Amino acid sequence: MPFDEKNITQIGPSGSPARFDYQCGHCDRYVTGRVVSSYFTLGGPHILFLICPSCLMGSVRHQIEEKEYIIPGLKPGEDLEGLPTEIKSAYDEARKCFSINAYTGCELLCRKILMYVGVNKGAPEGQSFVSYLNYLEEKGYITPTIKEWADRIRQFGNLSTHKLDPPDQSRTEATFKFTMVLLRIIFEMKYLSDKFE
Numbered sequence: 001m002p003f004d005e006k007n008i009t010q011i012g013p014s015g016s017p018a019r020f021d022y023q024c025g026h027c028d029r030y031v032t033g034r035v036v037s038s039y040f041t042l043g044g045p046h047i048l049f050l051i052c053p054s055c056l057m058g059s060v061r062h063q064i065e066e067k068e069y070i071i072p073g074l075k076p077g078e079d080l081e082g083l084p085t086e087i088k089s090a091y092d093e094a095r096k097c098f099s100i101n102a103y104t105g106c107e108l109l110c111r112k113i114l115m116y117v118g119v120n121k122g123a124p125e126g127q128s129f130v131s132y133l134n135y136l137e138e139k140g141y142i143t144p145t146i147k148e149w150a151d152r153i154r155q156f157g158n159l160s161t162h163k164l165d166p167p168d169q170s171r172t173e174a175t176f177k178f179t180m181v182l183l184r185i186i187f188e189m190k191y192l193s194d195k196f197e
């Protein structure tokens with residue numbers, strides 16, 4: 001069975017699907033994508049090249065045996081409001097890294113975000129990552145309890161930098177989640193609150 005047939009909404013003249021339902025990793029919308037090309041081998045991978053009708057970006061859907069992958073996959077986390085430009089850019093890049101299984105890149109970006117946050121709040125550039133966490137605590141942006149889990153971002157980023165073993169999905173997911181919540185606490189909540197002044 002080459003396809004999960006529930007996703008096929010139209011069959012083309014060659015017998016391969018002309019349309020395919022999926023959630024687009026670029027715009028996050030559920031769409032009926034156009035199949036611009038497909039590739040099949042008996043017992044091998046089945047590949048569809050898809051165009052999203054909403055954002056017009058391309059995706060590739062692989063099916064190998066019973067497993068299905070759509071690349072880019074969905075970005076983890078949520079859009080956050082009130083982030084400074086350079087932090088938003090690094091956060092978005094970390095999400096994209098995760099969506100294409102680039103876990104090392106994701107963890108390195110999350111660790112770098114600690115520096116961006118520290119510098120944004122007045123710390124000097126070029127300091128150690130631990131010094132940025134200490135700074136954020138001293139200035140009252142984070143509590144000792146928050147610092148405990150936020151320090152995982154630094155620790156896991158260090159492992160990704162200095163150890164040859166790549167991080168697995170679950171560790172990177174945790175690193176990313178710590179980063180998202182830290183940004184939410186330091187930037188998004190104040191941004192939301194300021195709206196009501």
Ligand SMILES: [Zn+2]
Nearest residue numbers: 024027052055
């Ligand atoms: Zn799209």
